[in-house]
Amino acid sequence: MKITQHSSANTLTLSLDGELDASSSVLLDSELAKPETLQFEKVLINCRNLNYISSAGLGVFISHLQQFQDAGVKLVFFNMQDKVHNVFEILGLDALMTIVPSETEATAL
Amino acid sequence: MKNALRISCSRHNLKVVRDFVTDYLKAYQLPDLQLNQIVLAVDEVVANLIIHANSEDESQHLDLALDVSNKQFGIEIFDDATSSYAPSTYHEPDLQEYIRQGRKGGVGMTLVNRIMDRVEFSTQGRRNVCRLYKQL
Numbered sequence: 001m002k003i004t005q006h007s008s009a010n011t012l013t014l015s016l017d018g019e020l021d022a023s024s025s026v027l028l029d030s031e032l033a034k035p036e037t038l039q040f041e042k043v044l045i046n047c048r049n050l051n052y053i054s055s056a057g058l059g060v061f062i063s064h065l066q067q068f069q070d071a072g073v074k075l076v077f078f079n080m081q082d083k084v085h086n087v088f089e090i091l092g093l094d095a096l097m098t099i100v101p102s103e104t105e106a107t108a109l
Numbered sequence: 110m111k112n113a114l115r116i117s118c119s120r121h122n123l124k125v126v127r128d129f130v131t132d133y134l135k136a137y138q139l140p141d142l143q144l145n146q147i148v149l150a151v152d153e154v155v156a157n158l159i160i161h162a163n164s165e166d167e168s169q170h171l172d173l174a175l176d177v178s179n180k181q182f183g184i185e186i187f188d189d190a191t192s193s194y195a196p197s198t199y200h201e202p203d204l205q206e207y208i209r210q211g212r213k214g215g216v217g218m219t220l221v222n223r224i225m226d227r228v229e230f231s232t233q234g235r236r237n238v239c240r241l242y243k244q245l
Contacts, residue, residue, distance in 0.1 A: 019127075022156040023120040029213075052127070052145070054152050055217035062204070063213040083145040090146075090223050091216055096204060 001027055011107070012037060015046040020057030028057070032064045038071040044106045048079035053087050061097065074098065078106040114173045116155075118163040118188075126155050126173065133175055134182070137245060147182060147243055150224045153217040154186055154239050162190035162237070177245065186239045193237040194230050 001024035002017040014031060018024065037043060045061075061075070068075050077099040080088075088094040100106050114129045116122040130148050139147075155171060163169045175184040202216055221228055227242040 019124065021120075021123050021127075021152060022160060023123055052149075054123075054149060054156065055214070055220055056156065058216060059213040062207055062216075063211045065208045066211050083141050086142050086145065087149060087220070090220055092204060096208065 001025075003028060003031055005031075007040070010041040011044060012040040012042070013044040013046055015049070017049040019052035020050060020060075021052065021054045022056035025054075025056040025060050029060045029063075032060060038067070038073055040073055042074045042076060042106075042109070043068065044103070045075070045077045046079055046103065047077055047081065047084060050081065050084055053084050058087070058091065058093060062093075065097070074109060076100060076106045076109055078103050112175050116171050116173070117167045118159045118165055118169040118171065119167050120156065120159055120165060122159070123152055123156055127152055129173070130175065130184070134177075137177060139245060143245070146224045150221045150241055150243075151184055151186075153221050154241065157194065157217060158186065158188050158190070158239070162188060162192065162194065180245045182241075182243045182245055184241050186241075187236050189236055193232055194239070196228070196230055 001020060004015040004017065006013045020028060065075060075098065077097065079102065080099055085094065085099065088097065088099065098109070100109070112133060114126065116125055127148050130151050131144065134144055134147065158171055159165060169189060172187040173184060199218055199222070202219055207215060221241070225241045225243050229240040231238055
């Protein structure tokens with residue numbers, strides 16, 4: 001798992017590259033737990049190169065979502081591959097998290 | 110085709126397990142979503158056995174054997190932990206409550222139960238075995 005960061009005035013974009021499982025999710029958890037993450041209005045997760053997610057990866061997002069919401073930070077996923085989106089759907093997480101098709105839509109939110 | 114695998118109880122071996130299942134199923138040309146679901150279900154059970162049942166003790170091993178017959182995928186996963194998972198302890202997660210509590214875990218077996226047609230846990234002698242089945 002490789003995580004690339006890009007930040008502008010009010011938006012932090014994390015591009016995930018690889019597979020998010022019980023081994024690699026620790027890295028993402030550390031990124032999202034950084035206090036400065038809560039300074040942004042939006043945290044965008046670019047999933048174009050995210051090829052796999054297991055419950056450990058989902059758990060990282062589940063565990064940070066409330067803190068983000070409390071701090072007024074919008075968490076938005078975009079460019080999600082069908083097989084990854086399907087895992088969100090199996091649990092019903094697609095209804096609880098904001099997932100949009102493209103970066104344009106993510107930025108416009 | 111290789112249909113058996115032995116791994117030590119390290120979470121770094123999860124990728125090895127996913128590749129093993131993916132490679133075996135390649136011949137069946139499954140749709141992407143179905144292949145990913147089966148790989149995911151196996152990954153979830155193996156992660157639980159490595160992390161929870163065997164406390165990531167790399168001197169411990171898991172043995173996996175898989176098979177497809179009559180268009181049914183089946184896998185057996187053996188381990189030697191002194192305690193085994195009791196399916197009777199399973200309960201459906203309340204995701205909104207998990208989000209509110211900031212919980213990290215607890216949805217893996219939900220994925221397994223929703224993906225696979227049959228999920229069995231038993232003990233044979235001194236070994237625990239988990240069996241997963243899915244019609245292709």
